[in-house]
Amino acid sequence: AQVAALAAPVASALKREKHEVAARQARDAIALRVQAGDVNEVVSGFLEQRWTTVLTFAWTIEDARPGAVDNATRAMDDLIWSVKPKATPEQRKALIARLPRLLQTLNKWLDAIKWQDAERLQFFARLAEYHAAIVRAPIELSPERQLELATQAAQQDALRKVEMENAAAEQAAARVAEVSAVDGLERGMWLEFRTGEGARKVKLAWVSPLRTLFIFSGAGRREAFSLPADKLAAVLNDGGARVLAIDGVVGQVLSDAMAQGAVNDSNISAVALRVGIGHVTGL
Known part of the structure; x- marks a missing residue:
């Protein structure tokens, strides 16, 4: 009867726990990128307000649809990259080539979370302005300087990825180390x-x-x-x-023994004796 009575609360609790864990993982992933300090203001606001919901949803369906989290995370990283300055013709060509797929992926996830208001149209309009400005910006650098900047950007991206991985590992370790009253x-x-x-x-x-x-x-x-x-x-x-x-006779005896001090051989013998007497006397 107790199991039957708890079935509904347990099912609800499991669903709630899964969603809370997913939301925390989504917030952590976005915070790591925004706190790096090189994310466009419009994009950072979009990530914190909208993409958190997308990543949370991706985590909740990951078991049923493996790869959902990776897809949503990759789209987020591609969006951040897309609004960074492109100093060479090759970088701009890469942006133009990747934009259609990026926009398609962004819209697919936003449809999934049912974000359909005018604010969505405004965001994509501003995003298009940023992309157009990046592509049209004059290039006044020598080929050598362009290559140097491209190399530096690649190195910075690699270092930033390592920093994010280390920060994520530190967050996970901090949670494991937390000691709580529960x-x-x-x-x-x-x-x-x-x-x-x-x-x-x-x-x-x-x-x-x-x-x-x-x-x-x-x-x-x-x-x-x-x-x-x-x-x-x-x-x-x-x-x-x-x-x-603790529930039960044995649990109560153990609780008493632990309250009196460390459990040693004599404690265990006393516990066994008391439990045995309880069984014999029917108490």
Whole structure:
């Protein structure tokens, strides 16, 4: 009965967790590029306001459509590259050759997230102006200087890619290293929440695979409720909730033993003895 009662909340929690993880990955990917400082203002605003939604959507469908994230990320990088100055005829020819496919990909993703208002038309109009200005800008450099600038641009792009990869790795490591009040919580534990109506005891019935959502079930017919990890950690840190015990006789005994000190051979023997007596006496 408990499993059946939790089926809907668990399904909703899994969907919510997947979307939150996707949104975080999208924000991180765009922030890495915008913070590099060489992104056109119009393009950076578009990425933060619209492409975040596109990347989030791409992450949510990646399992069903492998390559979606790579496609959306590559389109973002191509867009950033397209509005950078092109100092040589070869760079401008490359821009002209890549523009049709880039615009087609951008529009495909924007259709997918259903962005259809006038602001979209204005963005593409301004983008066309930037591209036209880049192609028409006079070239007053010698072939040697053009080659030098092209080489420098390629080196800068390579260094920027390495920097973004390192920054992404540091972000991932920082998340792994984070210690939260919820790290030790496991299914079966009982917690007490202090509310305006008094204390309420609930059981931790389910923890999401990535430990970002926690579902609690109460006594009687009270409906299960969920809390995201950050809010649960805040409540625990503020004293608004506390862990009471682990579910079951064995869990309670282990909890008592850990509270008294380190678990050694004598603790284990005492635990075994108490559990055995409980079984024999029927307690």
